[in-house]
Amino acid sequence: MSDAALPRLTVIGTGYLGATHAICMASLGYEVVGLDVDANKIKKLQSGEVPFFEPGLPELLAKTMESGRLRFTTSYEEAAAHGDVHFICVGTPQQPGSDACDLTYVDAAVRGLAAHLTRRCLVVGKSTVPVGTSARLSDMLRELAPAGDEVELAWNPEFLREGFAVDDTLRPDRLVFGVASDWARDRLHEAFRPILDLGTPTVVTDLPTAELVKVAANSFLATKISYINAMAEICEATGADVRDLAKALAYDDRIGGRFLQPGLGFGGGCLPKDIRAFAHRAEEIGVGQAVSFLREVDAINRRRRSRTIDLVRELLGGQLDGKRIACLGAAFKPNSDDIRDAPALDVARTMHGLGANVRVYDPAALDNARRAYPELRYGTSALDVAQDADVVVLLTEWAEFREIQPSALAQVVRNRRIVDGRHALDAEAWRAEGWEYRALGSP
Structure with a gap:
């Protein structure tokens, strides 16, 4: 297909999902x-x-801007005039004071765009929404768009992993197209032609199923993480070792080792709010009992944070007040600056509230952390925050933290005590250097 035949795309919302999608699609020639x-x-x-x-x-943005295929605007009128396929990529955070999904930004994006849609086009939702949202948005588009029934809605959930988003966009493990017509399906095929030409598996389905895929996937992953952390609680009570338990389970092909990593648990802008919104929506439509287990999945995950603090307290003889604690990590995961519902910062902030002298370092998330938690103290490196520390706590498993030499860190701390909140370190190597090493679910 020649470039001239490619549909012109718009991306509404330039946060994490939207900016990544816009830049990557432009790199493919759109x-x-x-x-x-x-x-x-x-x-x-x-x-x-x-x-x-x-x-x-950043490198891909520079390349696509130079090519002239990518530009940015604040004008819905300009976007509507340009696009044949419009992707809705705005955020759907958790509502304040509720587990429900906040659709304010989705509704505003659809309304803002619809007013200027004067010809046949496809609007494609990528945001994670409660099932049933697409039916309401379809009615909204028909009512508000000058083109009326000529405007169709489709749903194409995203499956980006922070830190791997470029590869996940350009070489995804699957594409899901939720459509209500053959025309919408064909438009989506044209909008993803270079990716489909790679042989990417594609599921073409109805709109409600496409809406469910992302929250169902995230709920499964969250359940798997919380499962192994529930086993860690059992291990702590019995003297068993959760790392060996996880290793033994992972050899079973039906279970597998991915997301079976014990530790501090999940955070970020997707899994926590998605499982809460899923359970909330299920209750709204009368099937809450079917996913009631997600409430316990969430509870297990939250308990990991308080249990990590318990390990620190145990190493300090029961007293946090006045102790110097080095926190390695602020982002919810490595290769990201995302601190939304970050377990690392939750632990750091709680210890600070209990009177500890907490210092935090993260390779990418410090600016975001400072804005969100100005009451905490921050440092310029792992060795900096560990200076004279009574205990070091590994909270985000960045590669540079995994590679720290126990002997190097021993030169700056007051006491050789470490809590490995992510099971990222070699316990034997640290103990061999005289460190008291503790980790969730390990003897």
Whole structure:
């Protein structure tokens, strides 16, 4: 297919999902306009700056801006005039004071775009929404768009892993197209042609199923993580070793080793809010009992944070007040600057509240952490925050933390005590250097 035959794309919302999608699609040869109502985000992107940390994306942004295939705007009118296929990529956070999903930004994006849709086009939701949202948005588009029934809605859930988003966009493990017509299916095929040409598995389904795929996947992954952490609680009570238990389970092909890593648990902007919103929506439609287990999955995950603090307290003889604690990590996972529902910062903030002298270092998330938690103290490196520490706590498993030499860290701390909240370190190597080493679920 020639470039001239490719549909022109718009991406509404230039946060993590939207900016990544816009940049990657432009790199595949599409003419793309990215839209956001936040003029500061647009200004940064227009100047070639990615407003968040994601490996490989800044280089790709520079390349696509230079090619002329990518531009950014705050004008819905400009976006509507450009696009044949419009992707909705705005955030769907948890509602304040509720487990429900906040659809304010999705509704605003669809309304803002619809008013300017004067010809046949496809609007594609990528945001994670409660099942049933697409039916309501389809009615909204028909009612508000000047083109009326000529505007169709489809759903194409995203499956990005932070730190691997470029590869996940350009070489995904699957594509899901939720459509209501053959025309919508064909438009989506054209909008993803280079990716489909790689042989990417594709599931074409109805709109409600496509809406469910992302939350169902995240709920399964969250359940698997909480399962092994529930086993860690059993191991702590019995003297068993959860790392060996996980290793033995992973050899079973039906179970597998991925997401069977014991430790501090999950966080970020997806898994926690998605499982809560899924359970909430299930209750709304009368099938809450079917996913009631997700409430316990969430509870197990939260308990890991308090249990990590318990390990620190045990190493300090029961007293946190006045103790110097070095926290390695702030982001919810490595290769990201995302601190949304980050277990690392939750632990650091709680220990600070209990009177500890806490210092935090993270390779990418310090600016975000400082803005969110100015009451905490921050350092410039792992060795910096560990200076005269009574205990070191590994909270995010960045490669540079995994590779720290126990002997090097021993030179700066007051006491050789470490809590490995992610099972990322070699316990024997640290103990051999005279460290008291503790980890969740390990003897």
